[in-house]
Amino acid sequence: MEQPHLESQDESVKPLDRVKVIDLSRLVSGNMLTHVLADLGATVIKVEPPRKGDELRAWQRDGMSTYWLAYSRNKHSVELNLRTPEGMDALRGLLSDADILVENFRPGTLERMGLDKNMLNALNPKLVVVRISGWGQTGCFANKGGFGSLIEAMSGFAAMNGFADLPPVLPPFAMADSVAGIYGAALALAAMHGQRNREQPTIQEIDLSLFEPLFSILGPQAAEYQLTGKTTPRSGSRSPTHAPRNVYRTKDEKWVALSAGMEGTLARLFDGIGYPQGLTDPRFATHEARLKNIDALDALIQGHLTKLSLAEALDFFAVRDITAGPVCDIADLLTHPYILERNLLVEQQAPDGRKVLVHAAPYRINGSRPTIARGAPTLGQDNERWLAATPATPTPGQTQMTTEQI
Structure with missing residues (x-):
């Protein structure tokens, strides 16, 4: 399949081409956030642990890291051991002129690494730090593990998803992580805009949980329960607000x-x-x-x-x-005229040389859709470019991190 046809080559299709993002996150939420920014032209530098890299690389199908290919295109990869003083010095060098830092460690990890708010503010006061966690940086669940499935269960989503006489249903994709990532991209850009309007910038921290964005999109459940004293029962494909709304079987079993x-x-x-x-x-x-x-x-x-x-x-x-x-599945969509006419799938070359289809950027700006300037990077592919070009920034008294601390 060919690359999307661009009706114009307007530079506004990459409005973030001078924005530098350091991504310390793992798995989906942070990768979704920086995926959005990278497609918009930001320079996203993924900082990955040695040898294994981001855990998203391990989500493979037929020997290929399909999730990594889809959500890490247009990004750069730097392999750093952040458990060593040298690795931390290199990270501080990357952060010294960055616009956005994204992390999804458990609360308190960034501080144990020596990257507390005061230190980051002294290093780079214009920095926007997006801190993603399962339940937020404060509260009784702050230190509780927060994998997306737990959030999808506890947020109210699973309770309202499925059929009344069957068990609650979790989504078959990383819904909580994806919603948080999209929210996070908007929040990061809003905070960055605010930084540029301040005469004296000071570091901006965004506390973004996986729970709250998903909870926020589930509709007026709290108000309805408050008014009626009843929870909305699972209704399959029907809607609790209007009818008819359902899926229906045709003569040919479609x-x-x-x-x-x-x-x-x-x-x-x-x-x-x-x-x-x-x-x-x-x-x-x-x-x-x-x-x-x-x-x-x-x-x-x-x-x-x-x-x-x-x-x-x-x-x-x-x-x-x-x-x-x-009701379409992906086999139907590969040849669907809407998909083809809107150029919603493009080919991307995997490191092993195979070409696979991935989604195009889901928007156009001034008639143009961003292209895939570079495929998902191999681990440490961009070490020489970024570590040689960015002087390390040591911090006196910095101690080596233990395996348990990161």
């Missing part, structure tokens, strides 16, 4: 998703399935009635779609301007 909560859309749907009296039927005449009688409403819609193939169902919805579409 699936379509339908959301027809607006009455104009619903009127066209009722007319199309041969039930024009739908909006005058007391069971379906009002929003509340439709939610109360959702089983009967879904059965009516399913009864019609059972007679249609997927292609026929999509035509049925299209001619009536009904908001519905197919």
Whole structure:
């Protein structure tokens, strides 16, 4: 597959081309954050431990670090042993002129490394430090391990995901980490903008937990519970706020998703399935009635779609301007016209020479989409460039870190 076609070569497609980011994080949250910044043109330097590197490299499929390829493109890799004074001196050198530092150690680790707020402020007062942790830098859970699955369970997400008569369902991808990473990118850029507007910058620390961003996007659960005294039960693919909204099986054993909560859309749907009296039927005449009688409403819609193939169902919805579409998997999407026309997948070369498809930057700026300037780096690929060019910055009395401290 070819690289995305760029309608223009406007330099604003890389608005962060003079921003330097030092990434000490591991796994998904920090990598997602710096992935967003790298695609926007920032120079992202991944500082990785010797030999094994970022744990994300170990998430492999068929011998390839697919997650590393997808989320570490456009980045640089520096291999440093931060358990030694020499490694810490080199890190301080990298930080001395950086704009953003990203870390996701347990709270207190940065301080034990000798990179407390006062020291960083003396080293580089314009620095923005994004501190990602499971539960935040303070509170009763601050020192509790915070892997994303725990957050997805405790945030309320799993309790509302799945079907009422089946167990709660965790997401099949790193949802909490990804949401925190995207939040973190916005916060880092906002803090950096604020730094540039200050006459005398002082270090800015962002306390970003995995829990709070995911909790924040789950909707008005607290308000609804406060008002009703009831939690929202799991409802599968149905919505607790409007109906119909579900997935329906077609004659050829495919699936379509339908959301027809607006009455104009619903009127066209009722007319199309041969039930024009739908909006005058007391069971379906009002929003509340439709939610109360959702089983009967879904059965009516399913009864019609059972007679249609997927292609026929999509035509049925299209001619009536009904908001519905197919349930696609990645095999469907590789040849889907929307994906192809929007150039949403591009080829990237892996270190072993194989070419794999990865997602393109999910936006355009002035008609242009950022390209992959460089693939995901091998471990320590950029040591010579950055460590030779950046003088080490020693700190008197710096002690060697133990294995347990990082």
